[in-house]
Amino acid sequence: MIDAALYARQLALPGFEPRSQQSLAAARVLVIGAGGLGSAVLPALAAAGVGTIGIIDDDVVERSNLHRQTVHTAADVGRRKVDSAAERLLALAPHAAVIRHVERFAGPTALALAGDYDLLVDGSDTFATRYLADDVAVLTGIPLVWGAVLAYGGQAGVGRLAGGPGYRDLFPSPPPPETVVDCARGGVLPTVCGVIGSIMATEVLKIITGIGSPLAGRVTTYDALTGGFRELAYEADPAAEPITGLIDYAVFCGLGPAGSSSAETDPDSDSDDGRDELTAPELAARLAAPGAAEEVQLVDVREEWEFAIGSIPGALLMPLGRLTDELAGLDPARPVIAYCHHGIRSRTALRLLHDAGFRAQHLAGGIEAWSVQVDPAVARY
Numbered sequence: 001m002i003d004a005a006l007y008a009r010q011l012a013l014p015g016f017e018p019r020s021q022q023s024l025a026a027a028r029v030l031v032i033g034a035g036g037l038g039s040a041v042l043p044a045l046a047a048a049g050v051g052t053i054g055i056i057d058d059d060v061v062e063r064s065n066l067h068r069q070t071v072h073t074a075a076d077v078g079r080r081k082v083d084s085a086a087e088r089l090l091a092l093a094p095h096a097a098v099i100r101h102v103e104r105f106a107g108p109t110a111l112a113l114a115g116d117y118d119l120l121v122d123g124s125d126t127f128a129t130r131y132l133a134d135d136v137a138v139l140t141g142i143p144l145v146w147g148a149v150l151a152y153g154g155q156a157g158v159g160r161l162a163g164g165p166g167y168r169d170l171f172p173s174p175p176p177p178e179t180v181v182d183c184a185r186g187g188v189l190p191t192v193c194g195v196i197g198s199i200m201a202t203e204v205l206k207i208i209t210g211i212g213s214p215l216a217g218r219v220t221t222y223d224a225l226t227g228g229f230r231e232l233a234y235e236a237d238p239a240a241e242p243i244t245g246l247i248d249y250a251v252f253c254g255l256g257p258a259g260s261s262s263a264e265t266d267p268d269s270d271s272d273d274g275r276d277e278l279t280a281p282e283l284a285a286r287l288a289a290p291g292a293a294e295e296v297q298l299v300d301v302r303e304e305w306e307f308a309i310g311s312i313p314g315a316l317l318m319p320l321g322r323l324t325d326e327l328a329g330l331d332p333a334r335p336v337i338a339y340c341h342h343g344i345r346s347r348t349a350l351r352l353l354h355d356a357g358f359r360a361q362h363l364a365g366g367i368e369a370w371s372v373q374v375d376p377a378v379a380r381y
Contacts, residue, residue, distance in 0.1 A: 143214075147196045158214045166236075169237045279365070297316065
């Protein structure tokens with residue numbers, strides 16, 4: 001029996017009918033993570049009337065969580081996140097079934113757990129879990145709503161809906177571990193978690209009820225500093241290896257024994273002026289010099305979808321994951337300047353270029369610095 005008074009404002013929506021509310025009540029949704037994104041997703045789903053909500057998290061509440069993980073309170077510090085989150089949901093929706101999974105979403109257990117639900121929501125904060133969640137969605141045939149946040153921005157999308165493309169099609173390979181900046185080091189604006197988490201929750205409601213057009217094969221990005229959104233469409237990669245089972249995701253992401261690496265650059269590297277990096281104004285002056293177009297090789301090591309949003313004029317796209325294989329396309333007699341989003345991936349590219357014998361430098365601060373200091377027409381994200 002639908003509580004018409006409780007859900008009156010939803011039932012008043014055009015296209016939202018009693019059967020839509022019934023679909024929510026019958027739905028089983030598993031949310032990975034009760035952190036920043038989970039804090040926005042979980043209450044929204046419970047308040048909207050999702051009948052069964054699973055929460056999987058093995059962490060406890062810390063004081064540093066509270067500014068963005070608003071499903072918890074100061075009184076919850078030291079408690080298991082699944083417990084404080086579950087209590088909050090039950091206070092909002094006493095008739096909901098809230099299932100607590102006090103464990104990490106990992107290995108065969110993840111596959112078994114996901115099989116008990118209709119939809120998977122990934123609010124995790126590691127690449128290993130994101131690839132695992134995407135593979136689990138493929139193997140179980142259930143759709144995946146995912147999101148990611150860092151600093152002043154975030155992304156959200158829907159994968160594997162009705163056999164459609166997924167996270168692996170957007171990001172074919174994980175970034176080198178030394179290029180990954182987490183929220184502890186890079187920070188995160190708390191309201192970004194709210195924006196991206198709300199988008200994720202909306203996608204869940206759309207998929208369950210059948211209203212609107214889910215973000216399948218599309219990713220939306222949000223920049224809190226400009227208040228702007230951008231959207232990019234992508235398709236399944238026909239050349240991708242089929243997903244037939246789970247793998248060691250720590251090794252895949254370079255976190256295991258097979259992927260050990262160092263973030264240090266070579267102190268004896270052979271750059272043009274003895275410096276490994278250029279500031280944005282220095283790069284602009286370099287590119288404006290007579291004959292620069294014929295001399296300098298400017299290489300963008302981001303992913304294709306990032307390049308599509310905006311790039312520095314004249315740059316060649318060579319994603320970091322394929323850079324070693326594509327070095328043959330560069331002239332070893334000409335200097336190379338690499339850049340990425342924030343100057344992190346380009347440092348790894350710099351080492352690869354030096355190892356291959358190129359004279360190379362990279363852009364400090366990446367295209368973000370270029371947009372702010374040189375050319376605002378180049379899109380930020």
